Amino acid sequence: MADRESTFANPEVIKLLNERFVAVAADDWYERRRDDAVGKFFVGVAIQGPRRGEGGSTRQGIYCFTASGKLLAFRNHRDPGVMLDEFRRALDKFAKLPSDEREPGAVKVPPLDDATLDRQFTRKPPEGAIAVRVFARVLERDEHGNCTACTAGEGESRRGLLSSLDHLWITADEWRSLIPREAKAGDKIAIPAALAERIARFHLVDNTRGEPPMWRREDVRKNALSLTVVEATPNTLKLRLDGEVLLSTTPDVPKSDKIAKNERGYDARLLGYIDIDRRKPAVARFDVVALGDHWGEGTYTRGARPGKTPFGIAFQLADGKHAADVVPPQASRDWGGYLRP
């Protein structure tokens, strides 16, 4: 998250990367574990630098290298100026390589056979699944009690104040089950239990300060989601989602000023609008908001505000226009558990 607002938000960096590099982003948790051609290629690059991965340790950082796998630079720094210098040095090194290492078409990359990929450490959405962007933001209330975005003072870090991003995958069977053969306004439609639990346990999380802990099954104290038909025509089905969710690591909900260390929770209401194009059929809109009070923090999300504080989550159908739209859900590292929570 920090690199998003420092190095990769810098206009010079953006211009340089778009013009002179092929930029790629990857999750080290998968890449360093993959036992296939991709994993071996990556490790071959990484071990030329300081991230040797002893004992399976992290290899995270920012690497510059050639298509043949020759490392040009490695750095893991948040200062855009430092990183710009590193990128320029990498370009200088690249320019000095023999032509068979850098000319267009000079390096021959062998085709990759999908069947040889390490399925344990690669994620692709199931056939026909849809992806939904999931944003989250810590909020505050103004003097009238209205929710607003939190802002940093001059010179203060914006860590934890920016909108975060993850993705929800909904399988074809799940979204198709939302389309009844016959429907009229006022009808209730059942939400698949696995989808309701996936949303609650893996997507109503505070990931604004880092990799979040997911909710355990027993943390779901209440998860009441309902779908109502608002409008039904031969072409369109408009649904409204209402929900009330209580997630808490303790059976009893603590009061705001009595939250013990390691206690976490989120007490929220949901409202959303889901439109179905019945002709295709396809989900045309998936706009949902969760809003309520969150409390506590996880191992990698330290720095939460004390007590219960307003926290919002927004869901939006991914239209495929962002490169990030294909990124798997964070919780899908446990693939089976994600699809059937």
Add this chain to the structure above:
Amino acid sequence: MDDKASRSVGSRRRLPNVASIPPEVDAVGFLRRRLCRRSFPSPVVVAAVLFAAACYGPRGDAAEPIAPDKFAALHKLIQPTADESAWLSIRWQTDLWQAREKAATEGKPILLWEMDGHPLGCT
């Protein structure tokens, strides 16, 4: 967003109107009377119960519904601003092998942003 919905999120569910509670059932008086009775549990038990009540109230502070007329503003508020989305203007690839093929074809070096948790998601 001067809205009832977001105001309501911050508010707490109302307790019973105090004026409607007879004075003889007020907590202090109740305890004083109970403590004077031999059958009352030990003060330690009382203290524990009061402490628990202070720490874990009933779910009387639950979130309240989001008003439909405020939905669009909330949905937008939570999403990233243009300023927060600058990093998405980089033409990111998400497949290392495809990035390798593209770099070879175009004669460019690869920049790999590798994090524990996908840099384009997760947080």
